[in-house]
């Protein structure tokens with residue numbers, strides 16, 4: 001149960017209504033709507049950082065699900081398990097990202113494994129990231145990609161803490177999809 | 188967008204009218220807008236091209252320093268001040284003399300021509316206090332207007348009210364009649380007309396809770412702020428809510444009617 005009111009479209013400030021496709025919107029939107037100026041500036045950033053861009057949706061969702069798992073954010077883990085399904089990740093890939101299978105057993109591409117290692121390193125509290133991992137990233141990815149990855153992971157961690165602190169509820173439709181697809185619901 | 192900027196000085200009131208948009212009463216949280224902040228924002232308003240300031244509440248005259256604040260704001264822009272007209276005791280009238288000749292319009296609520304009808308939705312003794320105060324204020328002299336907020340007037344009630352207002356020395360142009368708006372306590376009581384955003388003139392309105400679409404917007408219902416017409420929680424710098432409002436206005440096909448065209 002969210003600790004703050006999730007505003008429906010008719011309750012939400014007029015300046016935020018364009019973010020509502022229906023009478024309800026995601027808990028992230030319907031909570032930030034309490035501060036319209038934050039939603040107006042923040043959502044375009046969040047959409048750009050987390051949505052498909054020059055980096056594929058598959059890669060973005062890999063990072064988001066992995067970071068959310070590491071941060072123990074039940075809202076983001078459950079929600080992005082569903083988005084990963086929609087983005088075409090396999091059952092085993094999703095389990096591996098959720099820490100329920102070994103990454104090395106499921107992912108075979110070196111570049112993807114490196115991306116997961118980068119996500120793990122960034123999601124590991126304040127611990128420093130090793131020089132060798134940084135060097136590998138520079139070798140395998142462009143500077144623009146490293147920026148996009150790192151901001152995607154950083155923005156995810158921000159939302160993980162936000163969603164956990166406010167106890168944002170998972171969409172019941174998403175819970176049904178998780179059940180149907182044989183994924184456990186993270187609490 | 189209107190060139191008048193509104194402030195809600197406070198939310199508490201010595202009355203508790205049945206149709207009050209803000210659920211004001213003596214016991215609600217006061218939510219006082221700090222005078223220094225109002226003055227600072229009024230300066231910004233003038234620089235941004237606003238041409239006047241509106242002040243409402245709650246009852247603004249419950250703020251002891253109101254007259255000093257009015258002087259400071261009047262040094263910057265003309266002011267329209269809304270009051271229930273019930274707190275004009277002798278000492279207050281003396282204090283108000285200092286405002287003579289300043290660019291101030293004071294607007295007093297009076298809904299019906301008899302105490303029984305007028306006080307039914309406001310408070311006992313309200314009618315008497317108002318009709319005693321108006322001549323004293325006109326004598327100062329101050330520019331006084333009368334605002335009548337009504338659900339439904341019969342033509343007899345309307346005639347009687349017009350006669351009374353005329354007798355009090357208020358010209359027709361300074362008598363405003365408007366319908367109750369279906370928000371706040373009026374909504375809880377099933378009173379008033381609906382006013383959609385398309386009908387409410389955009390008049391930026393600041394309260395301690397944030398910046399709102401119009402003075403009809405920062406309403407309270409069941410003790411909770413109605414946020415549907417909130418523009419931003421940020422009120423300073425004033426350019427922040429102004430920018431959001433201006434960029435949003437273009438999307439609204441605004442069509443005012445006679446009751447929603449402005450707060451006065």
Ligand code: SF4
Nearest residue numbers: 200202204207245271
């Ligand atoms: S309508 Fe005005 S006078 Fe009546 S309670 Fe509300 S603020 Fe006070």
